[in-house]
Amino acid sequence: MNTINETNFQFPGQKSVYKGKVREVYTVNDDLLVMIATDRLSAFDVILPKQIPFKGQILNQIATKMMKDTADIVPNWLIANPDENVAVGHLCEPFKVEMVIRGYLSGHAAREYKLGKRLLCGVPMPDGLKENDQFPIPIITPSTKAENGEHDEDISREAIIANNIVSEKDYLILEEYTRKLFKRGSEIAAKRGLILVDTKYEFGKTKEGKIVLIDEIHTPDSSRYFYAEGYQERQDKAVPQKQLSKEFVRQWLIENNFQGKDGQQVPEMSDQKIAEISNRYIELFEQITGEEFVKAETTNVLSRIEKNVIDFLS
DSSP, rough: OOOOOOOOOOTTTTEEEOOOOOOOEEEEEETTEEEOOSSOOOTTTTSSOOOOTTTTHHHHHHHHHHHHHHTTTTHHHHHEETTTTTEEEOOEESSSSSEEEEEEOHHHHHHHEEEOEEEEETTOOTTTOOOOOOEEEEEEEEEEETTTTOOOOOOOOOHHHEEEEEOOHHHHHHHHHHHHHHHHHHHHHTTTTTTEEEEEEEEEEEEEEOOEEEEOOOTTTEEEEEEEETTTHHHHHTTOOOOTTTHHHHHHHTTOOSSTTTTTOOOOHHHHHHHHHHHHHHHHHHHHHOOOOOOOTTTHHHHHHHHHHHHHOO
């Protein structure tokens, strides 16, 4: 299976390229960003050695659909999708924080809670909760946007403003947009029989100074979903929730003694494990969007992307 690990394109008018954990972003003519979703898999801020077939296409197409489904409440950077793995949008200066919002005590928040912590990013968490219980109201727990190879770090609203990472005026807009998007995302999920548990949003500023949503939204890489059916029953029995997210990858890594810590080795991923992860991502796509997933042609995947982007730019 031809997967996309890395791209090295030279598009007309190209000024620079930034390679993130799973996306590669080309700046064109100082006004456009061409974002290519690779098939790389990242967990615990580490890029795993093998790629997952169709993962990039899945994330790109979910994010595109969700951008269109939320454009009436929050402006975003997206202009077009000339290829299954590509989004083209307005050049933005990204804010150096990720806006994480949590409706439930899960994942990182639950791990901190079990350690006895009741304050996450300066936000109090009430006593008496079990893992995966719903918070009285969703909490915003930002993190710093780490450079490649570094770990994102929890940070409080107060520290973001005090250190001038984001101005207070802009940060209030980021919080407002985050709550609006989470509310809409939760409504979309509910129609699909899902619960949007937690997610993260990234924002940037256009050259005109407008704050817009960038990157991905409501994908299984940036979000955690539970199946709504049986949620309360599972909580009452104190058994794990049925999830739709990348958490199954993290759990497999944890079971194989890897959490991205110094000295730990990434476990070997067999062809069977890779196929299983790819199929789970396809299941995620179909459940989240309510649409059948159509696999793109991958015989000459890099040539396909290059041609489609150049055709669009010209």
